[in-house]
Every structure is written in C-alpha cells, then in structure tokens.
Amino acid sequence: MTFVRPRTAQEAVLSELRRMLVTGELAPGEPLRQEALAETLGVSRVPVREALKVLEGEGAVVHEPHKGYVVAELSVDDLVEVYRLRELLEAEAIRVAVPRLAATDLQALVAAAADVDAAGRSGDVTGMTEANRRFHFLLFDAAGMPRLSRTLRQLWDATDVYRSVYFSGVTNRQRVKHEHHDLLVALRAGDTEAAVRAQHAHRDNSVTAVTAALRRA
Amino acid sequence: MTFVRPRTAQEAVLSELRRMLVTGELAPGEPLRQEALAETLGVSRVPVREALKVLEGEGAVVHEPHKGYVVAELSVDDLVEVYRLRELLEAEAIRVAVPRLAATDLQALVAAAADVDAAGRSGDVTGMTEANRRFHFLLFDAAGMPRLSRTLRQLWDATDVYRSVYFSGVTNRQRVKHEHHDLLVALRAGDTEAAVRAQHAHRDNSVTAVTAALRRA
DNA sequence: CGTCTGGATATTGGATACAATCTTGCCAGC
C-alpha cells in the first residue's frame, strides 16, 4: 500500500488544484478566489495560498498583488515555445538515457505503455494522461539528470490542461499507441537516434493537434 | 528613478532573501528559521513562508514537511548539469535573438557590458554579478521567448551563489571583460554562430572556475 | 551497556482576526 495521505494540507490542496486544472474544472482565465477554494477544500486560506504560490512558480497560474490569482491562459505562441523547449531538452534526456537503460527500466516502460492503452480502451482520459506522463518520465528520469527532469516536468505541467483534450479524441488515442510502440522498439534496440526521432514525431503530432484545438477555442 | 518599493511584504522579503543567498550571508546547508528571519526583516512569519515557497520552486532552498527550509547545497554534478542545460538553451536563445537584434538592443548591451567593467574596477562584486546578469539576459530576452527566458533565469538563479566567487578573482574579471567584448563583436556583425561560440567559451571558463572552487570547498 | 519508550521543548503548519488595497456603483459637478 503506497497510499500515503499528504503530510500537510498544502500538499493535498496542491494536488487537488492540479487535478482541477488538468480536468478543466478550473478554466484558463478564471479568477481563483482564495476563500471559496478554502471552503471547498475544507481548509483555511493559508495552505491554499502556499499551494497557489507553487503553481505560480510553475506558470500554471498568474498572480497580481492585491488582485489575486488567475488560471494562466496559454497562447498559441506559448504552446509552440513550450514544445520547442521540450524538443531541445527531451532529445538531450533521451541521448543520455538510452545507453543507461537497464532491463528493469524497459519492463517498467512496457508496463506504463500498457497502462496507457488500458486507460484508453476504457475511456479514462485522466488515467491516460497520468500513465502517459509516467511512461515518458520513466525514460527521461533514466538520464539521471534531476534538474533536467524537473525542467521538463515544468514544461509538461504548463500544457497539461490541453493534453486531456488531445487524449479525448479516438484517432489520437490510436496514434499514441503506435507511437509509443515505435519508441519502445527503438529503446529495446538501443538505437538512440531512432528513439529521439520517435519522440520528436510523437511530440509533433501532439503539438499539431493541440494547436488546432487551441485555435478553435 | 525606477525605485519602486515592493507592493507586498513577501516581495520585499523575497528580494532580501535572494540577496542574502547570493552574498553567502545564508550559506548552503544552513537551516532557515522562519521566526528568526521574520524578526530580522520586521515582518510576521506568513510573508516569509510565502517567499520561501517561491525559492523552493526555484530550487534555491529545499523543504521538508515539519522540518523546515534549508539553503540548497549544490553538488558538482548539479553544477555540471545546470551548465549543460544552459548550453542547450542559451544556444537556442542566441540563434533566435541575433537576427532580431535592433540598434537599441546593441546599445543597451554595450552599456551593460560597460557597467560590468565599471563594477569590476571598483571591486563591487555584487554590482558586477548584477550587471553581468543584465548583460546576458538583454541578449536572451531579445529572442522574444518568455518561457525560455524564464527557464534560463531559474538555471542562473541556481548557481548565483557561486557566481560571486567567480567574480571575486581578478584574473576571472579580466577574462570576463574580453569575453564580453568578443560576444559584442559577433553580435554587431550579426554573426549568429560566432555569438553562440563566444557564449559557449564564456560559459565554459565559468564552469571550470566554479567547479574548481566547489571542489576546494 | 545498549536500546527503546515517554515526555518536555522547539519549530513548523494551520486557523482566525485584522489591516490594506482594489472594485463597484452612486452622486455631484461640469
């Protein structure tokens, strides 16, 4: 049982706010009233504020003194920028990670990819984004570069809101499955550059789909 | 006069804490007692805690629930990693920025480089690190990629503590002057790749010196 | 003699109360 209740209220608030952001329960541009959030979550304003400070640091919300916090709005330019930075940093992570991949890492990757599929088949969008993230960061973390992982997490966080949109489409789900498979094949073969290319293609399809969704909105 | 008093106490606390971290007044590994900081700065613990949350997000301090905040300790591995990420991201920033540089940008860059020299001659280490940072980010910001600038700032923040060490050496100060000059020449000529190379050499010398200092400590 | 348990103390986490700032809408003056 790895079922640890958060040791502090701020941690609980933080993960709940993250969930609400990812699911769109809190929509971009929406002002965040501290008192209301506190009451909803059954805590006082203090832990809410500290959680919001963390989210501000991640760029998920923006803060104006004496005016309050607002859910960040991502422009198309922002999105393109985030994906360009991901391109640079993920290539580095994969190049370092692939030669270091152990058999257990590969097993974990295969399992995570299977989880993505399973969640996809049952239409569980949240579970799918979670498993997808786990899959990719298993690979990135294998590079053994904590600062890089951390930076990549920030970039992923910034676009998490739109990732769920992506996964809700059936054709996208099919494509993701194949792309993960391609990546796994490259990893198993120890072919670093093929892995980099696979990740690039995967990300490219994602940015195209999400950009389209964003323009419609 | 761009001398704006912070609109909130947390902002004041944050910048003061940053200063204390950069100057080494708060040394790596040192525990940060909230009550003591609050009293020193003449505020209550609440704004101190929110400022610490921001610094935690930047990796400047680490936090353990119910144990408190501690000034982050940077290992040699960390340092190497930070510089590798800077290499990737700064190259991107420069490649995008150089073709977009306006005459006014160049003027500002020249002025900032002069500020670095001036501070160096008067032995003002703090002023030198400040001007140096201004110089480099004038260039990076010119890329018009806010997310990239933001990420680079985080990476610079992480090693700020050690940058002062670097600037306190006379030979390093001389070298920095020449390297800034080289970079400016490349920028004026609009030679993007030369600028990337100059920045690379500049950063390389810095990491070597700081790593040496870190190993001694 | 070492280890574990229980309680005293210090420090952090959270709740409540108060102050400062912003927003909204109304009214006077032009």
Added chain:
DNA sequence: GCTGGCAAGATTGTATCCAATATCCAGACG
C-alpha cells in the same frame, strides 16, 4: 450626458494565536 471622485463592499495581504509534529534527553527495561 459625461467625467471624476468618494464611499461601501469584497478580496487580498499580514499578524497573531493555536495545533500538530519532530527532536532530544532522561529513565526504564532487556
């Protein structure tokens, strides 16, 4: 009718107070 300012309400920012948790040390027990 429009503009500017003023007052009331709402919301955030800060201080203070209380609760929860960790640390440390003394003493009991094996």
